[in-house]
Amino acid sequence: MAARMTRRPVVLLLLAAAILAVAVQPAAATLHPVDYLALQAVRRALSDLPGSGFFASWDFTGDPCGFAGVSCSGDGRVVTLALGDPRAGAPGLSGAFPSAALARLSALSSLSLVPGRVSGGLSSAVAALPSLRFLALSGNLISGNLPGAFSPALRTVDLSKNSFSGRIPSSLLHIRSLRTLVLSHNSLSGEIPKTVSSPLVHLDLRNNRLSGGVPPLPMTVVYLSLAGNRLSGRVGGVLRRLTRLSFLDLGGNWFSGEVPGEVFSFRIGYLQLRKNAFSGELRPAGRLPSGATVDLSHNALSGRVPAELASAAAVYLNGNKFAGAVPAEIVAAAEGGRMRVLFLQDNFLTGISMRGVPSNAAVCAHWNCVAPPPTVVAACPAKGGRGRRRPPAQCGGRRG
Template identity: 45%
Template structure:
């Protein structure tokens, strides 16, 4: 009988067994513990207070069994959230609905917060003031209501504040104007009231407050010389602005229309690098005499109380609206020449007290140009179509012309 063979010893290398388990444990730790627990809980609270509108699937990737730093709109550095962009930014996205949870203030390293257009309602959380690292705050085109928290003035590093197209009421806190690093303030299309606070930031380049209910006057030093874009239209602002505008030499866009500003229009602004100059529907008075040739594409000074003769320096403007003022004298010949050469596309001079215009009655106005001179102290030398709101009367009554000429 053959001797029984000894069974082979099976040597188990414990490291072969534990190493894959250790890797699995590491992966689980990576999934569940890579994010700071405070930030993790804050994201959960934010998610629970917001929902996708029908047709939106922004939150589809927000599965809290995986790494939150891989969620749509969440950007991390180390174990903390540094940027949060809520909602699908693609054009036509339905956006989000719900309310902003105060837990958003727990994201202590957050530097950027933006929310795309949607139907988010309610107040801005007071807890936003806890985000000491916040540089960019943009919550526009939603239904945010109530006032702007004055505590936002504690965000000393804030550079961009965009709360436009909401339902905000109350005044603009003076604490916002005192923020030292602001570059862009966009609060247009709300229901804000009160006065415009002075803005102290030496780096402010854009201020957009149009379509609100702001009132009061602007002090000569209300805005820094760094301003490039200024829109205050559709408010109830009053007072002179000549001293203020004389300081803003870097302006490339200016819209003060639909207010109650008065006083003179400073001649200096016509030399600024502005593309669109919109001062219409105010109460500006006096003559307008640019020192040099004006090369601004569009100049709208209509519906004011401007007087004296029209300056020939406006001949370099493509679209010139001087209608509904108190200009007198002859239309400068160079404006007529530029119109006939199609260099001036729009020349609206109706509803003034002009007494003459040298143009051949058989002259052909280019199809690309528009001229309106009706309702002045002269018979229009050429018949051209005018805007419907210019009325049907072609000549101002003689009694008005005599009264104004005294």
């Protein structure tokens, strides 16, 4: 009896000790200590902008794997880090980009940062994390050169709308798994690397300071934007191979030569070649998909307007050297409302027969070798002109 009573306090004491141990055990014990310290360093480096409450859940007396934006693997390593409130219009974060801390998250596979005011540089130690598949830091103030090394596992890289400068590292375009590369709206300069072996589907380099020509690109490309650079030369040989293109924007460069007719036969919904030096006649090899947008304005294209453009919903041919009459197919598309925008102003056209267009259409044809019909003048936006025609001396033997 006495022995049983002696054992009971011992059992109760052990049970109380076990309960106490569980109660005081920090929830973060499931997270690897290196990752735990790295997240603390991230929190010290970054702050919510006014109106953002992203870091409200980052209470280190709890389990960091339950923090907003943090996902962990079964063995307690951080695998996903999405910094900032992802809702549209939500304020972002500020502070210095915590490269040293992030580089310690060795199992990280996805790193993203919402638009905000985070500054500093992106180190190779972060970009080359061995398991990193997704890297998106768009819309911040990150600057300096792009890293010289990147993870071989990367599938998506979006560093757009920052302040990166220098050249595009050739290593970035040799990642065998890379499908999406967005470097737009930076200050990158120099030439696009001569060899692109990544199986890219989406390539966006617009609004930088890139120069030189366009190298051969993989046939996997569906979306291509190189607009707003200083690129030059002929691109026909490159574009003819990209039969999967659905979006093409080369506007605002110094490209020259003919527009390859093959691009009109692709399943392309947006074709933007404005403000270049393309010349010669348009010879489409097929019709564009119904509802496409075609902007070939402000080039030096000549010859007749091709009837194959009639399937498009918006056509911008202004600021070229087109001559002759507007094809009946295009006139019918505009009159029937299937073509909502038709800009023909500042050319050398001699025939524009249009009875009327819907009230929601925009059709312009001033400054040609024939006065545009009153219905077209009425449908032209104010910035499109006032219906004037070219002086006869500019039209040579052309008749209107």
